Amino acid sequence: MSHIHLCWELGGGLGHAGRLKMLAQGLLARGHRVTMSLRDLMATHAMLADLDILKLQAPVWLHDAVGLPPSANLAEILFNCGYLEPAALRGMVAGWRAMFGILAPDLVVADYAPTALLAARSMGLRSASVGNGFYSPPPGQSLPAWQQAPAERLASSEARMLATANAVLTEYGASPYQHAADVFLGDLPLLCTWPELDHCEPASRGAAEWLGPSFAAQGGIAPHWPEGEGRRVFAYLKASHASHGAVLNALVEEGCRVLAYVPEVAAGAAPPLVSDRVLYADAPVALPQALAQADLCVCHAGEATLAQSLLAGVPLLMLPSHTEQFLSARRVAMSGAGYNAALLTPASDWRATLRPLLNDASYREAARAFAARHQGFSQQWMNQALAVRLERLLA
Known part of the structure; x- marks a missing residue:
């Protein structure tokens, strides 16, 4: 060969x-x-x-x-x-x-x-x-x-x-x-x-x-969520993004239960927020399993995370860090399946940004329609x- x-x-x-x-x-x-x-x-x-x-x-x-x-x-x-x-x-x-x-x-x-x-x-x-x-x-x-x-x-x-x-x-x-x-x-x-x-x-x-899209979907640890009531949100965020702590705080204030993979925290850095409603994974999480249970995905609009979230019919809050991610986030926002938060800052009203994503059914419907179009992929x-x-x- x-x-x-x-x-x-x-x-x-x-x-x-x-x-x-x-x-x-x-x-x-x-x-x-x-x-x-x-x-x-x-x-x-x-x-x-x-x-x-x-x-x-x-x-x-x-x-x-x-x-x-x-x-x-x-x-x-x-x-x-x-x-x-x-x-x-x-x-x-x-x-x-x-x-x-x-x-x-x-x-x-x-x-x-x-x-x-x-x-x-x-x-x-x-x-x-x-x-x-x-x-x-x-x-x-x-x-x-x-x-x-x-x-x-x-x-x-x-x-x-x-x-x-x-x-x-x-x-x-x-x-x-x-x-x-x-x-x-x-x-x-x-x-x-x-x-x-x-x-x-x-x-x-x-x-x-x-x-x-082609991505490595296998691997990662099984998802575990904080105990209690509230929407399940999977967050894959990097500490280099200025708003990552503000977003986690807003999710907690909105009553969500957050499973967060922050690579810097997994490597030993102090978490940006300590709360019994946020569980920090100590290794990459198995995305298909986590997204099958999630109500919302928060990420930087990386290709693999976007694709798997949309295939699971899960809407997205996207915090792009560079041009390629910004353009991806813009395309997803145009489809109605997520919100592109590129222009927001740590001082922005993140709770007001999150509420429609958590409560407006149109975002999930758009994500599920996306998943239906690519069913069988x-x-x-x-x-x-x-x-x-x-x-x-x-x-």
């Missing part, structure tokens, strides 16, 4: 590693050899511990770009990752090429790993990409703008990023990219989301195939669909 190398280069959180884990399991079950390179070996170690494959440190950009405005599209994100000048990008590409030279994969599959795709192209290796709509832009079109910025600036940024990538490809005698979007897509882009959660307008996708089917398409590319 074939040797398939899975790559993760950019972005944070465990969603990228979870998607690659699910894909690796599907490919291994079909007899392929799988290896993996990861942006963060430490944070992903526990999640991937039962995956008996070679795991390597991905070549990643370690330097700060000075004087750049906030990124308004994917090209400007890459300016912060070595794509301002060919001289900066060469070392990264050389690292990926050296890894591929040693591993000799038949196929490179990238989850937000544009430099891995560039290196594969420079070596004549076949490649594919998997990912959500944020970093899987519509092919052949201008890159979507995530922030307000002058059109001239966006076009100039896109042209400069493309020129940097093509300058390196030319040095290796490889064919240049035609469009800036090509940098993120590889030979076969596989769009792992649903139209309702796509960061791009579905109409811009043309005949695209939405395969649905499973990660097993998703793995098979991805594996079959990758095998066709290899063939």
Whole structure:
């Protein structure tokens, strides 16, 4: 069978590693050899511990770009990752090429790993990409703008990023990219989301195939809730968000029973609120079980949590921490299945925000309608669909 190398280069959180884990399991079950390179070996170690494959440190950009405005599209994100000048990008590409030279994969599959795709192209290796709509832009079109910025600036940024990538490809005698979007897509882009959660307008996708989100749903400890009466709320929050304590306090004041996973608290930090109505999990919680019992989910709009909450028909209060999460939260809010609290602060009236989510049936009805539209979706089917398409590319 074939040797398939899975790559993760950019972005944070465990969603990228979870998607690659699910894909690796599907490919291994079909007899392929799988290896993996990861942006963060430490944070992903526990999640991937039962995956008996070679795991390597991905070549990643370690330097700060000075004087750049906030990124308004994917090209400007890459300016912060070595794509301002060919001289900066060469070392990264050389690292990926050296890894591929040693591993000799038949196929490179990238989850937000544009430099891995560039290196594969420079070596004549076949490649594919998997990912959500944020970093899987519509092919052949201008890159979507995530922030307000002058059109001239966006076009100039896109042209400069493309020129940097093509300058390196030319040095290796490889064919240049035609469009800036090509940098993120590889030979076969596989769009792992649903139209309702796509960061791009579905109409811009043309005949695209939405395969649905891919995430690691297994694992986690069984949910336990505080004793007593009151709505059950599952909260996955990080202490780095300024409002996480205010939200927990508002939930308690509204009479809810909260099962909270706060990674910093699980690691030993002091909890933001001590109450017999809040139980802090000391490890990640099994989401399918927790959401099957929950009346509301509070989270930062991470892809895996959003998808599982909606599949369970549970409405959401979303506190996005960055642009990708904000766009996801906006899409869910547009569907009526949740509230995007991006503009709220610790001093905001969180109780007034929570009451409609807890008491207005329309939020739960919208979430249940979402679940009904995707009834029957499973990660097993998703793995098979991805594996079959990758095998066709290899063939």
